[in-house]
Amino acid sequence: MYDRVRETDPAVADALAGEVDRQRETLAMIASENHVSPAVLEAQGSALTNKYAEGYPGERYYAGCEYADEVERLAIDRAKQLWGAEHVNVQPHSGTQANMGVYLAMLDPGDKILSLDLNHGGHLSHGHPANFTGQTYEVEQYEVNPETGYIDYDDLREHAERFDPDIVVSGYSAYPREVEFERVQAAADAVDAYHLADIAHITGLVAAGEHQSPVGVADFVTGSTHKTIRAGRGGIIMTDEEYASDIDPAVFPGGQGGPLMHNIAGKAVGFKEALSDDFEAYAAQVVDNAKAMAEVFADHGLKVVSGGTDTHLVLVDLRESHPDLSGGTAEEAMEETGLVLNANTVPDESRSPFDPSGIRVGTPALTTRGMDEDAVSEVAHLICDVLDDHDDTATLDRVSEQVEALCADYPLYEDL
Incomplete structure (x- = not known):
């Protein structure tokens, strides 16, 4: 070995x-770990690790990207099949980078984020003060009901009406119950805010129909590709075509340089496995x-x-x-x-x-x-x-x- x-x-x-x-x-x-297949391991260790492919398929900044283009298109097409999204960006290096892409695209520094408190099952990239989100944006956080352990969606909406956020974040790292995305969307709609659903932990459950999907409900859906979905390590952003021209330049060149094409190959292989x-x-x-x-x-x-x-x-x-x-x-x-x-x-x-x-x-x-x-x-x-x-x-x-x-x-x- x-x-x-x-x-x-x-x-x-x-x-x-x-x-x-x-x-x-x-x-x-x-809960955020899994074992990928030998095929995904092989793809992630491929010669694509050598290739710079700044840009997007068909619009690269370097020559020699024909196979990089092919692999990225496969990953995108398979993600669209899995989750039913209109537009997919598979270049984020992680779930946090995917969230960053949405924030960079849709928010200005000082804009308001409403998200779940980390101690109640939220995530660092949803606004914790130690993370760039808490240092760049004004953040308030909702909590679960401490007696029931469930999110109180009526309280979430009241909090949104008081705070008037620019974006409401759903999707969590330590919340064991199914997320009612439509109720979060209603709270966001009530204050004319965007809704970002971060399904990092449940990407595979959503793809398989074991958890309701926020695709087509939330304005933006982000996720990790290496947890319940068992694909190459990294992140993903899904949204409607109307936001494609905002999201893609926020990922590159806004927040990242060359994509990790070997990881995208792993995503493509893992997504194919997940279609079975x-x-x-x-x-x-x-x-x-x-x-x-x-x-x-x-x-x-x-x-x-x-x-x-x-x-x-x-x-x-x-x-x-x-x-x-x-x-x-x-x-x-x-x-x-x-x-x-x-x-x-x-x-x-x-x-x-x-x-x-x-x-x-x-x-x-x-x-x-x-x-x-x-x-x-x-x-x-x-x-x-x-x-x-x-x-x-x-x-x-x-x-x-x-x-x-x-x-x-x-x-x-x-x-x-």
């Missing part, structure tokens, strides 16, 4: 091989698996935020069941056993965001390994065991052995 790299740079080869082994030998439950019936079955299993995990957690006495999930993730508030255990400590104990998830803030967070009160558990990568409800329920029980005895060596050793067995039962990247 990585023989050519090893000849040139053994240290990097060791790290690359170590990462493959780490993924094989642990259970990935970070197999992918629809996969996305349905992702949601079924998350529901099964949430049920195990609730039965164990853990507080599942909002009482369950409609998506690929479960958010657990540890304060009632484990008041002395922080999310950060839980994350570290889990990783020691091969259970890889992340600490996460929860509604009405009382701890530091660097060591918050909750954990976020996602099922996309487990489902890619072939796990069904029974298998992920076993994983959920192991998570509960670690939470209950996070400082007990015998428990951690036992869980590690069970994780090792599950990894062997559901192997990953056997041909690499």
Whole structure:
């Protein structure tokens, strides 16, 4: 493995091989991660990494772009099939860069953004003060109802009427319930604001019909292409043709230079895979698996935020069941056993965001390994065991052995 790299740079080869082994030998439950296919890996490691292709297909600034054009057009056409969008830009390097493209296109510095608070499941690029959005625009943020864990859409609309934003942002990084995009659109319409739906986490669920689509509802839809959709790493912007002439120059040259054509090749391959019936079955299993995990957690006495999930993730508030255990400590104990998830803030967070009160558990990568409800329920029980005895060596050793067995039962990247 990585023989050519090893000849040139053994240290990097060791790290690359170590990462493959780490993924094989642990259970990935970070909700924003997945395992792409070997075909996507191959496309992303292709010779297109050498090609500068500033501009867009048929309108490049450099010669020699005929194959770059072909690959980008394939990615665009397949994205249009998957999500039903009129216009698609596949050049953003990430979901955050996709959001930047919309902001640059439609807002001026100092304009107003209304978005969900990060502690309540929002995202840095929706207006956090540490991010360029919070430093460039005036931001106010709505919250979920702390009792129910659900977004209060009536309250969101009232907030919009008070604040009078230029753009309202929906779509979240740690909200386990289906988003009612039409109600967000109604709030935006009430104040003559744009609506940006960021579906970074649920791109695959939307493509497969497991979550309602904001395409055709919101003015702009952005997303990541490497989470539930399992394509090449990066971002995407979808909108109507009327905004194409605003969006495209905001991405290039407004916010980026040459596109990462090898990543766009990975997007194209992943989108083709997502057009299959197999992918629809996969996305349905992702949601079924998350529901099964949430049920195990609730039965164990853990507080599942909002009482369950409609998506690929479960958010657990540890304060009632484990008041002395922080999310950060839980994350570290889990990783020691091969259970890889992340600490996460929860509604009405009382701890530091660097060591918050909750954990976020996602099922996309487990489902890619072939796990069904029974298998992920076993994983959920192991998570509960670690939470209950996070400082007990015998428990951690036992869980590690069970994780090792599950990894062997559901192997990953056997041909690499």
